[in-house]
Amino acid sequence: MRLRAVAYRMLGSASEADDAVQEAWLRLSRADTSGVENLDAWLTTVVARVSLNMLRARATRREDPLPPQVAEPVAGRGEVGDPEQEALLADSVGLALLVVLDTLTPAERLAFVLHDLFAVPFDEIGPMVERSPTAARQLASRARRRVRGASPLPAADAARQRRVVEAFLAASRGGDFEALVALLDPDVVLRADPASGPFRVPLVLRGAQSVVKGASASADRVRFTEPALIDGVVGLVTAPRGRLLLVLRFTVGDRGITAIDVIGDPERLSRFDIAVLDL
Known part of the structure; x- marks a missing residue:
């Protein structure tokens, strides 16, 4: 459940999250993990890296967002998988949060999701985004300001x-x-x-x-x-x-x-x- 939760918050798509988790398990089956002390942390890192690569691939392909008319979760149309389940998953995360996460860069999204939502330390996040822990902290801080916002009203x-x-x-x-x-x-x-x-x-x-x-x-x-x-x-x-x-x-x-x-x-x-x- 934790792996899918990480992947879904990274990718905002249930089918892509399932793909990322499946890839992590495939890598586990091929890897020698005899020296891994914390398997959960190892898998979380793999899922995060796979999700980051998928986000970067989106940016490289310059995918256009789905038209609003296609975004409605209608049975038999849209993404592979159960649209009803995807809608429930989105509701559980928070629709507004998913909207804001889509405005972040892949590195900002990873740093914020892993640290603020799953308490992964910046010492582990830094290598994933090829930055120092301090730079990873700054990415999360920048994302946090976007996510939380501020009101000009009294x-x-x-x-x-x-x-x-x-x-x-x-x-x-x-x-x-x-x-x-x-x-x-x-x-x-x-x-x-x-x-x-x-x-x-x-x-x-x-x-x-x-x-x-x-x-x-x-x-x-x-x-x-x-x-x-x-x-x-x-x-x-x-x-x-x-x-x-x-x-x-x-x-x-x-x-x-x-x-x-x-x-x-x-x-x-x-x-x-x-x-x-x-x-």
Whole structure:
């Protein structure tokens, strides 16, 4: 389980994580490990190195990210393996964390994942990324700042924004439309860009009742949605299997949520600074 957990956080793909773990076991079967004192640590190192090479190969091939429409975990389509299991695995790790990890360099991702998530010392991480332990520590520190982010809002405003956004998500997940209406300003405006919906046209909804009806039409996406810092302000990210599909930005006024912006355009999504609320 530990090996697969390391590989999945490195690669963000259940099928690739399984490939990395299988390669580690193959190497174990071919290696003379009679002098290995800690076999778990040896296997973790092998899995990490294999995962790092796979990440670097992605960068070399300059793979384009999957289009948002393909990222949905639909049975019979997408990656090899069980999409439902992959979705559950992504949920257990944290969708926002997987989104942020994808913005790191392979070396930053390895240093952060191994040290911050699995307590591997920098003396062991350094050789994996061909750096000194001090340089590996700096890689993890740089990654940590990206993952955790910071809010420019005063603490009280940031806390209120978070409470409102989390309440909006909870009400959406529970189908509690009365609670949703209570969170919205009566004159709330929702704007969605053409890439965020199935009809490929801009959408503008005005008024609490209209916005709630629109939210109910997108209920299937709620499962893959969680709070995150978006440019330092609490919002929501929708990320099936950890692949960013939508960003929801909220404006909160005295009477509740006054505006919701739903962004699905890949170019706009790539410009957001997304960070994890809790780790």
